[in-house]
Amino acid sequence: MIQYNIALIGFGGVNRALAQMIAENNDRWNAELGLRLNIVAVTDLHLGSVISPNGIDARLLVETKFARGGFAQLSGGSAEADNEKVIKQAPADIVVEATFTNPVDGEPAISHCRWALETGKHVVTTNKGPVALAAPELKSLAARHGVKFEYEGAVMSGTPVIRMAQRTLAGAGLHGFEGILNGTSNFVLGRMEGGLGLEESIKEAQDLGYAEADPTADVEGHDVRLKVVILANELLGGKLTPQDVACNGISGLTAADIDAAAREGYRWKLIGSASVSGDGGIAARVAPQRLPLDHPLAAVGGAVNAISFKTDLLGAVTVTGPGAGRVETAYALLSDIIAIHQSRPSANKKEAA
Amino acid sequence: MIQYNIALIGFGGVNRALAQMIAENNDRWNAELGLRLNIVAVTDLHLGSVISPNGIDARLLVETKFARGGFAQLSGGSAEADNEKVIKQAPADIVVEATFTNPVDGEPAISHCRWALETGKHVVTTNKGPVALAAPELKSLAARHGVKFEYEGAVMSGTPVIRMAQRTLAGAGLHGFEGILNGTSNFVLGRMEGGLGLEESIKEAQDLGYAEADPTADVEGHDVRLKVVILANELLGGKLTPQDVACNGISGLTAADIDAAAREGYRWKLIGSASVSGDGGIAARVAPQRLPLDHPLAAVGGAVNAISFKTDLLGAVTVTGPGAGRVETAYALLSDIIAIHQSRPSANKKEAA
Incomplete structure (x- = not known):
């Protein structure tokens, strides 16, 4: 079993649905896919940000009614959404980018992806902006740092086109x-x-x-x-x-x-x-x-x-x-994470053994 | 680039279409996928069998009008379809099984698959019989011998369901x-x-x-x-x-x-x-x-x-x-071979490097 530490950037409907899936399915994923997900950081424009190296309880995160800036009440939390600090400093293996799509310049999502890849973290995103407007740069960054940039959800949510x-x-x-x-x-x-x-x-x-x-x-x-x-x-x-x-x-x-x-x-x-x-x-x-x-x-x-x-x-x-929907789009993120898991260098070796 | 030696079992419409694809596309596959296919053996109930360790020209194989037993005219050929000998002795990495489906006992296709797997050769097939009637045995044989048993074409020809x-x-x-x-x-x-x-x-x-x-x-x-x-x-x-x-x-x-x-x-x-x-x-x-x-x-x-x-x-x-068609079904065989190629132990390592 491999546990992946993940940082959620944006905590709207999609990343909330992913957190809910994690709360409900980690044991099943462990048994069926050999992986578990551990949320070590979350940022959100309205709620603030939190880094928790040991992991944040996914169920607590989903069920708590946070007020504006409410992440400040969590251990390691702040009322500010300090995306850059969280992406660069959180002990995450994978950064899950699900902020809104800015179709003109792709920001701030492109910067989010860049910061993650530059610090050696995989990126999974449902955001069309970084993929449509900056894929060559981001892919080359990913290759340089030996990590993956995956974005199945940018086109038809979880339908794996x-x-x-x-x-x-x-x-x-x-x-x-x-x-x-x-x-x-x-x-x-x-x-x-x-x-x-x-x-x-x-x-x-x-x-x-x-x-x-x-x-x-x-x-x-x-x-x-x-x-x-x-x-x-x-x-x-x-x-x-x-x-x-x-x-x-x-x-x-x-x-x-x-x-x-x-x-x-x-x-x-x-x-x-x-x-x-x-x-x-x-x-x-x-x-x-x-x-x-x-x-x-x-x-x-x-x-x-x-x-x-x-x-x-x-x-x-x-x-x-489906081409939309919170759960359907959250599945796209999961499918990207599964793809990263299955493409790790040791994956085929194990299968072949 | 990796060259796979393949043995074609059955030379009806589907394996003929595969041979035609090999004649036309080997260079492209080499460039795009890093693989080449080399036909080292063919058997057919009507045409006979041939083993040619250095490879048989795919274009010649497709374009020659062979009479009944006509493989005898080829170097290393015989008028008899000695499937067992060819499958066990040909220097093939992959056996391509495309004989007719016997829906009652799955033979002789099941034996063809068994002989191939037992002698350490991958099997790709479009034949429903072995998969519907003997998949557990054949998968376990494949696992024991460290090879793959792939059968995408058994359901919807090349449509990758x-x-x-x-x-x-x-x-x-x-x-x-x-x-x-x-x-x-x-x-x-x-x-x-x-x-x-x-x-x-x-x-x-x-x-x-x-x-x-x-x-x-x-x-x-x-x-x-x-x-x-x-x-x-x-x-x-x-x-x-x-x-x-x-x-x-x-x-x-x-x-x-x-x-x-x-x-x-x-x-x-x-x-x-x-x-x-x-x-x-x-x-x-x-x-x-x-x-x-x-x-x-x-x-x-x-x-x-x-x-x-x-x-x-x-x-x-x-x-x-599509759910049928010579070329469409031959593509299923190709897709199985690509899957074997991409799941070789060194594949992800190379990608990650």
């Missing part, structure tokens, strides 16, 4: 993908097919907790664009920035467009796609597309996400699953 | 699955929805090359039953035999059943499923089921296959892809 493409489709000749990568806009399109207008549909998505108060990033395709950048760069060897990806959202679609498509046997979906072109370059875009009903993505309804990988040897292989 | 569930969904709490695991029967159901009768639909599937001359295994669910046994045992820790799985095919469905479902917003699919029950046992069956149109498997049309994994942490994750 990056790892599936990289590991289980190795050698299949992946040359492109198209995906429904934003659950909110897909939900909105479904409600518009049901007869609601755009505004009403967005309102319903907000009431159900799918859409943010400002739905622009979902509706205008900006969220999908970051995911397309990540997938094109990770899976197709691209070097794209968000500016390289033409982006149109669904706000231009009218009820008449939706109706016309339905009458003609089509369905509108917001599709993020990329493909390797003849000269080895990559063409990537985000745009609403009219899909025929027998297209693998046409039947993907509600807030579900899906991605269809285009391969030389298998044709299309499509994965459908 | 076993490896996806075992590797990329580790820790997600997989507790069941349901799948469309036979393309022929799914194609037939689609044609019946289009108004054809059962017999006509089967005839069309035969004309298109989807169905065998004797379509019983496809239509009556026997093929799906073997796949359910494999998945339940591999992914859910079961110890099922085919007799443990209640099995009904689609031959009892009438045009009236199909029409009634369509009118009521449902669609018939032949579903293979298994789930862990409260007491830890496994309930598995094969049966036609009426799925609501928003079910993740309802839209899977034509000869495509799909499986929906049920997990505690992610809910349903569904993979849709």
